[in-house]
Amino acid sequence: MTRTDAIANAHRLIASGEFLKTLERRVAFPTESQNGGRAKELRAYLEQEMRPAFAELDFESRIVESPSGRSPFLVAHHQEDARQPTVLIYGHGDVVDGMEGDWRDNLDPWKTTTIGNRIYGRGTADNKGQ
Numbered sequence: 001m002t003r004t005d006a007i008a009n010a011h012r013l014i015a016s017g018e019f020l021k022t023l024e025r026r027v028a029f030p031t032e033s034q035n036g037g038r039a040k041e042l043r044a045y046l047e048q049e050m051r052p053a054f055a056e057l058d059f060e061s062r063i064v065e066s067p068s069g070r071s072p073f074l075v076a077h078h079q080e081d082a083r084q085p086t087v088l089i090y091g092h093g094d095v096v097d098g099m100e101g102d103w104r105d106n107l108d109p110w111k112t113t114t115i116g117n118r119i120y121g122r123g124t125a126d127n128k129g130q
Contacts, residue, residue, distance in 0.1 A: 020119070024112045025049060026128040027121035033094035039071055045093050046074045091130065095123040 001009075013019040029045040032038045046063060054061045054076040061076040071094060098109040107113050109122035123129065 020112065020114075022053075023119065023121070023124060023129050027112050027123055028110055029093075030098055030110050031094050031123070032097055033071065034097050036070075042071050042093055046072065050074055050093065051076075091127045093127070095126075095128070098122050 026045070026049055029041050029049065030038060031042040031045050043063070051061045051063075051074065054074075057078065059076040059078040061074055064073045064075050066072055074093070100109060103109060103120070107120050112119050112121040112124065114120075119129070
């Protein structure tokens with residue numbers, strides 16, 4: 001895929017509304033890292049949302065348990081050509097405390113809300129929207 005193709009594909013995802021639908025699904029998972037009771041939600045996010053997304057891109061993926069016993073990791077791998085350099089991309093599925101009830105205009109951190117040209121919701125800018 002060329003750079004031009006990648007940019008055109010990104011524009012298509014936004015114009016079709018598909019990007020926002022995906023973002024809505026991802027934000028709906030309350031994957032707060034400070035809340036130890038959210039491990040189940042993070043695992044569900046990785047299994048139900050991220051593994052299928054990587055599979056669509058021909059990546060193999062697996063869940064790896066954390067040695068600390070805390071949140072699991074998702075490791076995804078795609079081999080194009082063994083002669084090409086390896087590229088590592090890192091992301092995360094956890095978000096900071098949702099702070100329900102403290103958002104302006106009574107916004108819900110687990111739902112996307114578009115105001116003007118901004119999309120609000122926990123994780124929209126880091127890392128669920130990337």
